[in-house]
Amino acid sequence: MGRALPQNSCMGRITIRDVAKAAGVSTSAVSRVFTDGASASAATRARVNAAAKALGYRPNALARALVGERTNLVALVIGQARNVFDSLFLEALADALAKHGQNLLISLVHGESAVDEGMMSALDYQADAVVVAAGTVPLATSERCLRLGVPIILCGRVLEREGVDCILGDNRDGARQAAELLVRGGCRRIAYLGRGPTAYSDSEREDGLREALAHLGLAPVATATVDPDNDHGFAAATTLLSAPQRPDAIFCGTDLIALGVLETARALGLRVPEDVAVVGFDNVPMSAWPSFRLTTVDFPIATTAETVVERIQARLAEPNLPAIVRRIPTRLVARATTRRIP
């Protein structure tokens, strides 16, 4: 008959039992004092608080999570933040979550397949919700989340799937604004330079450009793809800008690429916007720098993060909400890399 002796009280780990003993009440009473909205007399409250303070007691979040409804853990599955944009989003999300007492668990993901691993790990830790801002979500994994009642919020991509909310910028409309500005500025030979079809937002931006140009009776004169780890598109931009029939404008999938185009144009001795106009997407801080003054489409990161967090709360309160696709409005910021419209 193995009789294991209780071995707390070592390691300075103060538990609810220690507080209960010190305060002369039951552990239930202590628990209630530390639970909002639970009933405890003023006297009990005072004694428990005093004892807790004296002992330096803090409830074990893990134990709480194990037994309670929530863990207050939200997982973020995100790719390598080679883009300033991702880091800014991570930050904004952590901030918005903190306002709700929720903590951010990070799953940094390398390949596409790793999204799955990241989500599973989130589930292992019983995250209250998982925010995916990388790659694509395998069907089996999204079903598992659904079955477990863990909301999935997709950022920057759309997946029409029951229970999966999608929050992303209005990429098409941003691209339309850019296209119209370029055309009104006299550009006719407009090229697209982006990260290619693997980047969801990028491809929407490309489609948006294509649609808007079609509306104006035009079409992109070229479409090129960049390896963003590598060179911010210097190589692709060089090819585009050295072509015999050079484009008179390049619309880029991200600001980072657009800045690379600016660099390349400079290196080739081309004037911006006279020889070639350039428009980016995201409006990262650097785009406003005097050296660049990049015309770009502003993507409101803070609003996006707040919308994500609001949606998490809504779903946690009401699990059976129908899935939404929420578009955050984007807004053109005209600076110095496009021609002035009279």
Place this chain on the structure above:
Amino acid sequence: MGRALPQNSCMGRITIRDVAKAAGVSTSAVSRVFTDGASASAATRARVNAAAKALGYRPNALARALVGERTNLVALVIGQARNVFDSLFLEALADALAKHGQNLLISLVHGESAVDEGMMSALDYQADAVVVAAGTVPLATSERCLRLGVPIILCGRVLEREGVDCILGDNRDGARQAAELLVRGGCRRIAYLGRGPTAYSDSEREDGLREALAHLGLAPVATATVDPDNDHGFAAATTLLSAPQRPDAIFCGTDLIALGVLETARALGLRVPEDVAVVGFDNVPMSAWPSFRLTTVDFPIATTAETVVERIQARLAEPNLPAIVRRIPTRLVARATTRRIP
């Protein structure tokens, strides 16, 4: 006599009990199969694995953490990543931790005082270790960590305190290399532009510059402070560069500031490095861009993150290790913003 019925099996939450039942073994057996190095017969192993797979069972990390030695959670307390550098570090850390099966819990911190909150929250979740890369650690909090056996690793700052490891770049030596390059290039009127004394690394860099110059019989001709949220130092750089006795070189606390100086110099029509040489610190990717070609001191982020993670493992294995202050070597990268040395 309240008799609460077990209410698992709802919500699709598969527990160790379900697997045990399906495999016809005890929960202990299942647990052992899922614990590396625990003994289980090949037959048991096979049946348990089959049952687990069929049911889609994954151990609850929270329950494991509650009863086991480790949570495999490492907390990072970090400030607003207004600096690319911080994001890169976060990423590198997440990566290095993943290799050890550890997950990153983020505490984004705004003011100095919030460092305390972030650390306490980490402790609430029973993090195995806490990495602090922001502000300063209150004595009471570091003592609490120590008492609980949770290692603290400081990044980018030094705190001589029992049990607190510090890992940071060799700022002084980096500054020395920069100073020597500038002086050998003919600069004599060298100014410092940084984030001021609140930024630990910055002040070491400033000290390093001062010492190295003193060694060469010189002293900084000016020292200015930048508000990095605001303008990347455009204002401060403008003041410095418009002074009657203009410096012939500016050594900057970070690359971002140095890029701001470059921008400012351009705006003022000054040639770099002929009129003024500029050196940064960190070697962020952008510094290598053709528009900037900034001479800077390389700070190896990946090495730093790996060192942090190694140290965490070492301390977890051997809690009573004496505290260390580990300096990661820095290396000057000469590019186009300093004069060529013959």
Place this chain on the structure above:
DNA sequence: CTGAAAGCGCTTACAG
């Protein structure tokens, strides 16, 4: 309002 009891999902000695 309060305490005893059962339970969250797991692991770890302890006998066998």
Place this chain on the structure above:
DNA sequence: CTGAAAGCGCTTACAG
């Protein structure tokens, strides 16, 4: 190698 039992630190009905 294996299972029964106790326990991790907490919360939540249930009686009182």
